[in-house]
Amino acid sequence: DAEKDVDTEEAALAGAMDIIAEIISDNVEYRDIVRNIVYKEGILKVEAIQEDEDSPYSMYHDYEEPIKSIANHRVLAINRGEKEKYLKVSLILPEERILSKLISKVIVNQDFYGKAYLEESLEDGYNRLLFPSIERETRSNLTERAEEDAIDVFALNLEPLLMQSPIRGKVVMGIDPGYRTGCKVAVIDDTGKLLSYTTVYPTPPREQVDRTKEQLKELIHQHGVDIIAIGNGTGSRETELVVAKLLEELDKRLYYTIVDEAGASVYSASKVGEEEFPDLDVTIRGAVSIGRRLQDPLAEFVKIEPKHIGVGQYQHDLNQNRLDEALEGVVEDCVNRVGVDLNTASPSLLRYVAGISSRVAMNLTKYREENGRFISRKELLDVKGLGPKTFVQCAGFLRILGGEEPLDNTGVHPESYRIARELYKMDLDKVDAANLSKELDIGLITLRDIVEELKKPxxxxxxxxxxxxxxxxxxxxxxxxxxxxxxxxVRNVVDFGAFVDIGVKQDGLIHISHLSNRYVEHPKDIVKVGDIVEVEILDIDVNRGRISLSMKESN
Incomplete structure (x- = not known):
């Protein structure tokens, strides 16, 4: 057919073979055959595009691992190396066996005169269409699985970080270390209010160590500083050395601690940071945030997007919408478990309370500014945009300290105040919850929750x-x-182990094989972020700045 550019037998045959190749490639049964072999026998092969021993992906320069057993963190590392043009990735399959199996399925009659053409079409369909398609699908499935796992690990690490114990009633000096621009210093009182700030230069290139110590001593004596919080970023180690020497010279007992400053710069340049401190330099805001993170980690961390907190792995390579959704849920759960002081909470914190939108959070703080402290949860209904439905959702999570109603400072919802008052008359340690729940016509779980709240209001x-x-x-x-x-x-928990701050510049790594004397399926089963653990030093590589640790018990 000349009109269709098929003017020879060869062209017609080639066209027919192309059609057969596409039919074979799209066949569900044949795709399943290849897919099963890929999962059982496929190997992911990784090669370096350019050999470079200093490359962060040097361990993958000549690397092979079965598809069925490759770890999720390796998938993400390989993906990043490929994206950054360090690595080339391919799939190795038993091609001859796959083709043999497909041929036996496609060509039933071995005496068929067109057998050779069918075999050629099948091989072409496999190499040109089916294999590339299955390869993309396999890589996509591996990535999706790895991303879901990484998001789960991030969420798992975020919770204990947000739930770290607050350090109350202490005046804190926050230090945001740096080199050329110096170290920013902020002193905040026990409520987080900024008292004073300055910049010191103990680090290279200026190295004004003596001058720095004098400036810090003056602030310590002037404001009665109790604890010094040092950010763990650039220049942290040099700053820590100066602070340690300073503490030896003081006539009062003072301590310092290292604070994770991940996301502090994001807060400093954010709208929230600007609204809190419109007249402060961006870098000073970072020092304030570091100090406040020690006083109340949850209240400070909610001011930045959770993904910037940095307690996961490869978070910038993940599906950002899915990551945001998972982490927002963790933050909301933590905020509601802890409860929020209605008279001091920032809009950033209030917006995570169940039922409260960003707009209502702003209205709550505006109402507080115009009318003074809330003295009763009932006042919530006077806030613009906060109707009865929202009240039911949020009231139990908002606390009022020193208000008209003592129960307003508990997790007991106003709807259950009648029950709570009945319980106040009883010995809470001897309550027969099963019978009492029937007598008071209230759910058993709800009753137990109220009892626990009343025991520790x-x-x-x-x-x-x-x-x-x-x-x-x-x-x-x-x-x-x-x-x-x-x-x-413990600073971070990942698939292959846990990173631990032992007081030197570089965090040490406890490999999963050294977390316990027994088999460990995942590090999260043994440790979590914020845990205080005893470790033994296994190996020290000063040149590469690596420390290997173990939590195994000695025999």
């Missing part, structure tokens, strides 16, 4: 969490010795 569940490690001196990498045992704080 206004309690903060974070108080039960481990406190941060406070230090007076500093360790160098050179001070470490094999076999030495130290206490440290």
């Amino acid at each position: 206004g309690r903060d569940p974070r108080e039960e969490m481990p406190k941060p490690i406070f230090r007076t001196d500093v360790l160098e990498m050179e001070d470490l010795q094999l076999g030495m045992k130290l206490m440290g704080t």
Whole structure:
């Protein structure tokens, strides 16, 4: 047919073979055959585009691993290396066996005169269409699985970070370390109010150590500083050394601690940071945030998007909408478990309370500014945009300290105040919950929750969490010795282990194989962010700044 550019037998045959190749490629049964072989026998092969020993992906320069067993964190690492043009990735399959299996399915009659053409069409369909399609699908499935796992790990790490024990009633000096632009210093009182700020230059290139110590001493004596919080970013180590020497010279007992400053710069440049401190330099806002993170981690961390907090792995490579959705849920759960002081909470914190939108959060703070402190939860109904439906959702999570109604400072919802008052008349340690729930016509779980609230009114569940490690001196990498045992704080938990701050510049890694004497399926089963753990030093690589740790018990 010349009109269709098929003017020879060869062209007609080639066209027919192309059609057969496409039919074979699209056949569901044949795709399943290849897909099953890929999962059972497929191998992911990774090669370096350019050999470079200093590349962050050097371990993948000549790497192969079965599809069925490759770890999720390796999938994400390989994907990133490929995206950054360091690595080339391909799929290795038993091609001959796949083709043989497909041929036996497609060509039933071995005496068929067109067998050779069918085999050629099948091979072409496999190589040109079916294999590339299955390869893309396999890589996509691996990535999706790895991303879901990474999001779960991020959410798992975020919860204990937000639920860290607050340090109350202390005047804190927050230090945001730096080199060329100096270290920003902010002193905040026990409510988080900024008292004073300055910039010091103890780090290179200026190295004004003596001048820095004098400036810090003056602020410490002037404002009665109790604790110094040092951010763990650039220049942290040098700043820590100066602070440790300073503490030796003071006539009062003072401690310092290292605070994770992930996301502090995001807060500093954000609309929230600007609204809180419109006249402050962006960098000073960061120092304030570091100090406040020690006083109340939850209240400070909610001011930035959760994905900027940095307690996961490969978060910038993940599906951002899915990540945001998962992390927002974690923050909301933590805020509602802890409860919120209605008279001090920022709009950033209030918006995570069940039922409260960003607009209503702003209206709550505006009402507070115009009318003074809330003295009753009933006043919530006077706030613009907060109707009866929202009241039912949020009232139990909003606390009023020193208000008209003592129950307003508990997690008991106003709808249950009648029950709570009945319980006040009883010995809460001897309550027969099963019978009483029937007598008072209330659910058993709800009744038990009310009893627990009344036993510890206004309690903060974070108080039960481990406190941060406070230090007076500093360790160098050179001070470490094999076999030495130290206490440290878990900073991050990932698929292959946990990173622990042991008081030196570089966090140490406890590989999953050294977390316990027993088999560990995932590090999250043993540790979580914020845990205080005892570790033993297994290996020290000063040149590469790596420390290997173990939590295994000695035999």
